[in-house]
Amino acid sequence: MPFTIQNELKTRDDLAKFLRSLLDPLAQHTSPGGALLTLGATGTHYDERAAQLEGFSRPLWGLGSLLAGGGTYDGVERWVRGFASGSNPDSEEFWGPMRDKDQRMVECSAIGFTLTIAREAIWDPLSDEAKANLEAWLGGMMAKSMPDTNWLWFRVFANLGLSRVGSKHFDAARMAKDLDRLDSYYIADGWSRDGPDGLQLDYYSSSFAIQFAQLVYAKLAANDDPERSKKYKERAARFALDFAHYFDDQGRAIPFGRSSTYRFAQASFWGALAYADVELPAPLTWGAVKGYLLRNLRWWLTQPFLSGDGIVTIGFGYPNHNMTENYNSPGSPYWCCKAFLPLALPADHPFWTSAEEGIPAALPETVALPHPLHIITRAGGHTFLLSSGQMCAYPLRHSAAKYGKLAYSAPFGFCMPVGIGGIEELGGDSTLALSDDEGETYRVRRAVRGAEIQVLESSGTPVLHSFWDAWADTEVETWLVPPTAGSLWHVRVHRVKAGRTLRAAEGAFALHGQGRDHRALPATDPTQGDGAVGEKGLSLAASGAGAVGIVDLVQETRDGVAVRVDANSNLMVPRAVLPTLIGEISAGTEVWYATGVFAVPAQAGKYGAPETWVKAWQTKPEIPQEILQIIKQ
The missing domain is CATH 1.50.10.20 (Glycosyltransferase)
Known part of the structure; x- marks a missing residue:
């Protein structure tokens, strides 16, 4: 016992x-x-x-x-x-x-x-x-x-x-x-x-x-x-x-x-x-x-x-x-x-x-913290942070996972690799992972070449902007946009300048991967209950822990896959599923990815995401105009 x-x-x-x-x-x-x-x-x-x-x-x-x-x-x-x-x-x-x-x-x-x-x-x-x-x-x-x-x-x-x-x-x-x-x-x-x-x-x-x-x-x-x-x-x-x-x-x-x-x-x-x-x-x-x-x-x-x-x-x-x-x-x-x-x-x-009190109502829902280079939000009831710029200056096990991911979540935690043999062992939540060997091994962001918090003039929204080099001939530039008030979406935009042929895997948050029957989530429509699916341009999963999804906002050229990450990858739960988008990049090209990441945790003492989550999932986020202009240049 x-x-x-x-x-x-x-x-x-x-x-x-x-x-x-x-x-x-x-x-x-x-x-x-x-x-x-x-x-x-x-x-x-x-x-x-x-x-x-x-x-x-x-x-x-x-x-x-x-x-x-x-x-x-x-x-x-x-x-x-x-x-x-x-x-x-x-x-x-x-x-x-x-x-x-x-x-x-x-x-x-x-x-x-x-x-x-x-x-x-x-x-x-x-x-x-x-x-x-x-x-x-x-x-x-x-x-x-x-x-x-x-x-x-x-x-x-x-x-x-x-x-x-x-x-x-x-x-x-x-x-x-x-x-x-x-x-x-x-x-x-x-x-x-x-x-x-x-x-x-x-x-x-x-x-x-x-x-x-x-x-x-x-x-x-x-x-x-x-x-x-x-x-x-x-x-x-x-x-x-x-x-x-x-x-x-x-x-x-x-x-x-x-x-x-x-x-x-x-x-x-x-x-x-x-x-x-x-x-x-x-x-x-x-x-x-x-x-x-x-x-x-x-x-x-x-x-x-x-x-x-x-x-x-x-x-x-x-x-x-x-x-x-x-x-x-x-x-x-x-x-x-x-x-x-x-x-x-x-x-x-x-x-x-003193009588115990909750989170002070006067604290802003979203805040940009310039010293840790974090943007933290609790929009839509999901407390998480966007991160760029932190890195470990000495050898540390899984340092890329502990400091280099794009986002970290209070309810969903984060994953760490359990091996180097493919996407299941990668622990690739909240990352853009790149492979030059057809998906056998991947590289993720660990050390950044530059990172800053910018503020969009049109809305006053803080945005994280960063650069990192996957290889000497491959550069990734990323913008991370927090949710608007009450939204369940955040937006990521990446520009990949590839000097070699690559496979790109971008993960959402990892979700508890078992349903009410205590078995792995079935490959059924998550909007109807427990399930995990992937199709062209999107992947979505729902379980007792909530709902998590990822969509391709621009070209919809990437394939959606509900990856069942290897056991004990995730900090919070030993069995997890990871909605992921997978795309191919040709050598010598510049590719833009615009991604919407959806996440809503279960409420305390209740099974699954609130019933309103399906409508929120169907209302896709918009890419900020300032970033759209850069994409179209």
Whole structure:
């Protein structure tokens, strides 16, 4: 039987109960000395002992918050015992000394955080010898080299913990230097890069690392570093107005970028806003902030993300190793425990006393965000973003899928390739994929040569414009147009200058590929119920998850195909169907593709798209006049 958690998740006590339900199953996987948690057998690029430390440390984000807020947990002794044995060089469970760029450094952040806010429950029970060992172990990272990324925050938090316990290993100069370097990543309007290179403005810029860390620091160092703390809170207030657009009314965050396996850590920024007592900008209220966090957590409780014995699995909407990075150990997903930070707040904090509210009505339906190069919309009840320009500056598994797609959807997620053998293995949703070997392998957009947000003079509509090179002799220029108010369509226009003969496959969003009978969608008319079809110029699919389609708006020369993507390609569902258009391009030609992409998700608690979706599907979108003029030139 699957492990399930029954929890309304409306109150502070409910949130504490949820945390305990995640902590309890860890006991059976904990070593005798408490320092090592073995949650699975899969590997990472770092050593097994560091992975076992990861399983020990990451739940501390939640446990430390619970204890700091006056809560209790019967199993806290496991972690106290683990601190003593894990930091003892003579113990069989010793975590090992720090080396340059060591994964152990990452885990020091949760440890330093916990020592800072829950000293009485975690630090005070330790013997003098154990305290000395833990201080020395944490201090061992001070002189070591670290990646020039958000990793520097891990040493900042280690120093905060050492400072709070009065350790001689506290290095104030090192901490100030790290903070100055972290501040150099700042762009504007609350947005920071994760290091000096590339453009990856994903959840690391918010909940996973940068914003979360800045807000916790602003709270903990308010007296020692008031100017910087004030600056961090001001940045967060501005950033919140942008970040609010990444969540839909059911609580789902738009999956984008790496480390999706951290799951509801996506929403931890909202709890950090409350923890730091940020002065909220209108139209945000504490009721709205509370709603963003709790709706996200409630949605996750409807997903099969737990193993049979209650362990948070590697994956996203379900256990899935295909979508991971090589730094995801079985303990990595417990980064999600950052979402429990509001437990550190007193019960009379306005975050807890305010009535939960929905998405503020004053937030615009569609917004262009120039720093991440995203246009985000919730038109027609579908929250998704259009993207161009982001890319990973270093080797990362499936980086093209995580950063380079044309669109990313809160309800439909996105796909990643499971192999290189044809369109089924491609994971080609929201891409224009090109093949020069008759469809055996495809290339998709990964690195762009240029990207910008333009505004159409006729309507004021923001449009994403970008270039990328599939091969040295093949250039793709793309315009992405968001839906008009209330519409279920967005428009893509591509100009392909081909130096070779190509096959082009353009995908819509991927949809849950099973019907009411729990079998694959039949090849029948989707407007009459469950089904998935393709014909000349269009493809359409409908299931309990909603309806998704794609049409050729200009020449109608492409063939529509309902591709049944290989299992476990999609983040949200293990079996998906992908409406796709396939065309042929001759060498030495310039080809224009104009595409309408239709999508409407199911409403909460209901099967399939609303009944009005068929009429909306039959009303095709128009290509903006400014882009039509370019096509006709």
